[in-house]
Amino acid sequence: MAYLRSVPRVWREREIKYRLIGGACRSCGRRFYPYRQTCPACGSEEVERVKLPETGTVEVFTVVRSPPSEFAEQAPYVVALVRLDDGTLVPAQITDVDPGEVYEGMRVEAALRRYRTQGERGIIEYGIKFRPLIQ
Amino acid sequence: MKPLASIIGYGAYIPRYRIEAKEISRVHTGGAERAPVRQKSVPGPDEDSLTIAYEAARYALRRAGIDPSLVEALYIGSESPPYAVKPSATVIAEALGFSRKLYGIDMEFACKAGTTAIISVAALVSSGVIRYGMAIGTDTAQGRPGDELEYTAAAGAAAFLIGPSSPEAVATIDHVYSYVTDTPDFWRREGEKYPMHTFRFTGEPAYFHHIISAARGLMEEAGLKPEDFDHVVFHQPNVKFPQRAGELLGFKPEQMKYGLLSGEIGNTYAAASLIGLANVLDNAKPGERVLVVSFGSGAGSDAISLTVGEGVEKVRDKAPTVAKLVARSKLVDYALYLRYRGMILR
Ligand SMILES: [Zn+2]
Numbered sequence: 001m002a003y004l005r006s007v008p009r010v011w012r013e014r015e016i017k018y019r020l021i022g023g024a025c026r027s028c029g030r031r032f033y034p035y036r037q038t039c040p041a042c043g044s045e046e047v048e049r050v051k052l053p054e055t056g057t058v059e060v061f062t063v064v065r066s067p068p069s070e071f072a073e074q075a076p077y078v079v080a081l082v083r084l085d086d087g088t089l090v091p092a093q094i095t096d097v098d099p100g101e102v103y104e105g106m107r108v109e110a111a112l113r114r115y116r117t118q119g120e121r122g123i124i125e126y127g128i129k130f131r132p133l134i135q
Numbered sequence: 136m137k138p139l140a141s142i143i144g145y146g147a148y149i150p151r152y153r154i155e156a157k158e159i160s161r162v163h164t165g166g167a168e169r170a171p172v173r174q175k176s177v178p179g180p181d182e183d184s185l186t187i188a189y190e191a192a193r194y195a196l197r198r199a200g201i202d203p204s205l206v207e208a209l210y211i212g213s214e215s216p217p218y219a220v221k222p223s224a225t226v227i228a229e230a231l232g233f234s235r236k237l238y239g240i241d242m243e244f245a246c247k248a249g250t251t252a253i254i255s256v257a258a259l260v261s262s263g264v265i266r267y268g269m270a271i272g273t274d275t276a277q278g279r280p281g282d283e284l285e286y287t288a289a290a291g292a293a294a295f296l297i298g299p300s301s302p303e304a305v306a307t308i309d310h311v312y313s314y315v316t317d318t319p320d321f322w323r324r325e326g327e328k329y330p331m332h333t334f335r336f337t338g339e340p341a342y343f344h345h346i347i348s349a350a351r352g353l354m355e356e357a358g359l360k361p362e363d364f365d366h367v368v369f370h371q372p373n374v375k376f377p378q379r380a381g382e383l384l385g386f387k388p389e390q391m392k393y394g395l396l397s398g399e400i401g402n403t404y405a406a407a408s409l410i411g412l413a414n415v416l417d418n419a420k421p422g423e424r425v426l427v428v429s430f431g432s433g434a435g436s437d438a439i440s441l442t443v444g445e446g447v448e449k450v451r452d453k454a455p456t457v458a459k460l461v462a463r464s465k466l467v468d469y470a471l472y473l474r475y476r477g478m479i480l481r
Contacts, residue, residue, distance in 0.1 A: 018230035
């Protein structure tokens with residue numbers, strides 16, 4: 001049986017995961033995702049919650065062909081660093097694409113998708129992924 | 136009836152993948168089946184009726200251009216919710232940042248639940264209980280492999296942001312009429328994965344009787360005739376049924392030009408007539424009159440009469456049109472289709 005993350009933890013993170021809530025450090029000015037209380041760059045605890053922009057560009061990516069069992073149904077899938085339009089770098093899955101269709105510089109948009117299901121009986125975890133921008 | 140409320144934003148969403156009817160037929164009948172649609176939409180492996188509803192809702196919000204925290208109702212009509220017990224409305228409201236003072240509910244009435252969601256939210260607005268609310272029809276429908284429903288059971292969503300009645304809005308809901316009877320044409324018991332149905336595409340006593348009764352009921356109450364409408368949209372389980380319904384009621388093919396999409400995307404159940412309405416709004420001119428008639432097995436039809444407002448041209452380009460979403464398509468074969476529907480486990 002797959003490892004099940006605690007339901008309260010999924011619940012605590014829902015706003016961050018559903019709405020792309022990042023941190024903005026008041027000491028060094030850096031923006032990051034996901035939000036946490038301590039700035040990963042300078043260690044400051046002067047971090048504000050910010051709603052990050054929903055569009056960006058694929059900066060680098062890799063294809064996952066042998067994923068952990070909880071993601072098996074989605075493999076092969078693409079994970080990337082997405083440079084949001086405000087400059088924030090977000091690690092995320094790129095969905096609605098075949099691995100061969102992704103390229104550096106691809107314009108993408110955040111969208112709520114299934115992250116994983118906790119088996120047949122547990123909760124379904126949702127969160128932001130990125131898919132090609134529909135223009 | 137005084138106008139109930141106005142649509143101030145609308146959005147549709149269709150998953151990217153398609154399977155052609157001839158590919159389904161190749162697997163089950165050696166290509167002998169004459170299919171009721173050319174192809175149907177297929178959700179990706181990380182999509183469900185909640186995620187596609189979110190996509191449509193976000194486009195509706197973008198077109199409406201209002202602060203999401205002002206939205207105080209979210210009614211979702213679907214027969215394919217991801218949970219048997221746990222609402223989708225709460226997740227979508229949280230993801231889009233709606234007010235936490237919220238009238239939120241998931242509703243089920245087969246393919247009719249989406250239009251009933253619109254009528255319910257419009258009534259909340261009309262009665263002054265709320266100022267803004269959202270109604271969504273969404274489904275990722277499944278047919279048993281090899282069953283005739285498998286050719287058409289598709290995925291799609293459409294969302295409408297509803298506010299006080301105004302000629303400046305996208306469209307105003309002028310009149311509604313609903314007609315229901317106890318007709319067991321199609322059902323799915325608790326715990327069952329696939330629906331059962333009694334007749335091939337459930338014709339006269341189900342689809343046609345309810346669609347025609349609701350459409351005639353509305354026209355009689357409102358004093359309107361088929362020629363008073365510029366556009367008409369019917370529930371579309373296939374291509375022939377809505378065409379025949381239009382003919383029986385006295386509508387002309389030109390009136391159905393924008394409202395009929397099932398040939399290219401299949402039957403999107405609770406979203407079917409509403410994606411048709413979204414496509415009408417993508418193309419209609421202010422002042423034009425629209426009739427939408429849904430059908431849900433079990434059975435019933437909602438008829439909604441609308442007048443397109445001045446606002447439609449200002450919001451149209453703020454989100455992808457239905458034509459764009461229909462064109463964004465990638466064909467999959469039957470094996471990949473089974474995998475995306477979770478029928479091949481690793
Ligand atoms: Zn810092």
